[in-house]
Amino acid sequence: MPDWKIAIIKVVFIWCWTLIVAVIMTWVERRGAAMIQDRLGPNRAGPFGLLQPLADGIKLFTKEDIVPARAQKYLFTLGPVMFALPAFSAYAVMPFGDKITLGGKEIILQISDVSIGILYVVALGSIAVYGMIIGGWSSNNKFSILGGLRSTAQLISYEVPWGLAILAAVMLYGTFSMREVSLAQQGTFLGFLPNWGIFKQPLGFILFIVAAYCEANRVPFDLPEAESEIVAGYHTAYGSMRLGLYLFGEYINLYTLSAIIVTLYFGSWHLPYVDMSTFLGPISYGIATFLVFFLKVAFFLWLFVWVRWTVPRFRYDQVMGLGWKTLIPIGLFNLFITALFIQLSI
């Protein structure tokens, strides 16, 4: 099979898989919330309400598409697209498994192993925020503008600690390539711990996960869409599938962020203490690595849901205070410690 065909198969597979995960996540969110809150949740459409996302999708598609009077029409359309697309694109560099050997040909389970993979993901994450800001500013609605303003402030406050956490990780692994980062986490560390990023970068992991919640606009950092304060924030004026793209994009974003967390800090496709390639066949090994990776991602997806339905939300100035006064000093400290360790061990 020529390389371009393999590439197309991988792209199509990842595209569909991401969509399916996002769809299932909307269901998990609602059923999970119901479980936490002692109620049933949607259980009418299909078994266990599994078809609920489909019903929601049909509803959103058949709603009237309204552009508010005096809204910036082009920007209004651009907003949701800019929000949802980067999240998808981030998957181009995400390793979702090790490799499959098929007909004597090694196929890496990653669309493209770019040498600046991590930078690419961070850059795309920043573009998604513009989707919110543009959506908020173009709606000609005061609540939307407040939501847009809040997301701008949030962007500045959390992206710096986020960058610092990633920088420390990059220093540790000495590479920007997602696949090489994954490969580096094989084996054990200090003889008894799995060689995972979290054990070498505990502070960095905490920084990263806090910033990830900020990036995903989830409670406790869901200020741009704080329902009780500014109605629905930046997407107040949105309806029909435009709104659907925002809601959907959020779940794709969650999936991407969870995948980055797993890749950087949780050993990607590696199982602790077990090297699966020694006893599994070439094809089953590929599938097993994919499953291991996905199970880890699923845990973090669930964590997003769990946290959302447990804690209250910060205030606007508290998020900034947390970002500038707590996370950035911790990030710099972490950077310093990491540098020190690297120097000492070499």
Next chain:
Amino acid sequence: MTAESQCRIYPEAINEPEPSGDYVHINIGPSHPAMHGTLRIITTTDGESVINAEPEIGYLHRGVEKLGENLNYTQFIPLTDRLNYCSAAANNVAYEMTVEKLMGLEVPEKAQLIRIILMELARIADHQVCVGILGVDLGAFTPFLYLFIQREEIYEIFEKTNGTRLTNTFGRIGGVDTDLPEDFGPMWNKLRDGIRKANDETDRLLTHNRIFMDRAIGVTPFSAEDALNWGFTGPCLRACGVKRDLRRDEPYYMYDSFQFKIPTGENGDVFDRYMVRMIEMEESVKIIDQAYEMYRQMPEDAPLMARVPKIIKPPAGEVYHAIESPNGELGFFIKSDGTSNPYRIKIRPPCYMIYQAFPELVQGEMIADLIACLSSLNIIAGELDR
């Protein structure tokens, strides 16, 4: 800004030029997720800071007081349900007590106990809603539902008592129409455990939560002196540190024979108001326990109604009576001209006085705090607008 402009409640205020600065007017409500019904607040903001917030009331005005003039004394009871609909039983009793005071009726002891039990149940339900909504407005949705499951159980008891859940129309002038259900004892035992468990869970999810504390402690504080000057009553006043509770200060029924504490706060901030309500729920549980114990010792055939004429015709005169409703001092003023319809009914809802101070409370705070403050005051549009 002068004191006059702070308490202005007319919409034309927004058309006046602002003194200085580049401010934005944001119209919060009457249809807004956090406006608990149909409140409207016209806020002048500078970014996220609130420069001024002017409440505009009246979106839920139904003319309850005027309607009362065309109904007879018994027919007015269902209208009192619609004042503070979170605790309808307390409103019913407040009105009935006022009419009984005007007529000089003494309610039988058993009826008093039933009224106390249901009023305290209503107080728990009201506080549960307030505490839960405060959580929702701060972004924590889950405690709200834990509390609501127990509130549902309270309504089960109401339903078993006289067939209604939310709007109780409970009691009649001169007593109560129905006795407590036969299985009140086991139901209450189950409910008490449930309430304590839900409060415990809320405690763990909110009270000791760092984010909640940051959002609530020191937010919109109010001094005891200001609170008294503005006419605060109920939990909001006690949160400011004033130990005033009509159940203890002007005891009615058998409240002076019960052991219960009156919780007070210090700063009158959102957190204190929240804590006062949380503790009051526990105190109400204790009151119900004691009242039910006394109730059980009553003979089975003890009267539930005083001797009242078939048509209620109080003597001509005026009367004011207030009770400690969940929200504060709920008073009824009735002027009677000796006919079967009241000549004039005036209601003193606790919210009305508390809401006046709202601009003063939230000035200089942020929009998110404005929402938190509003839900911690427990402004109920039904009793505010009447």
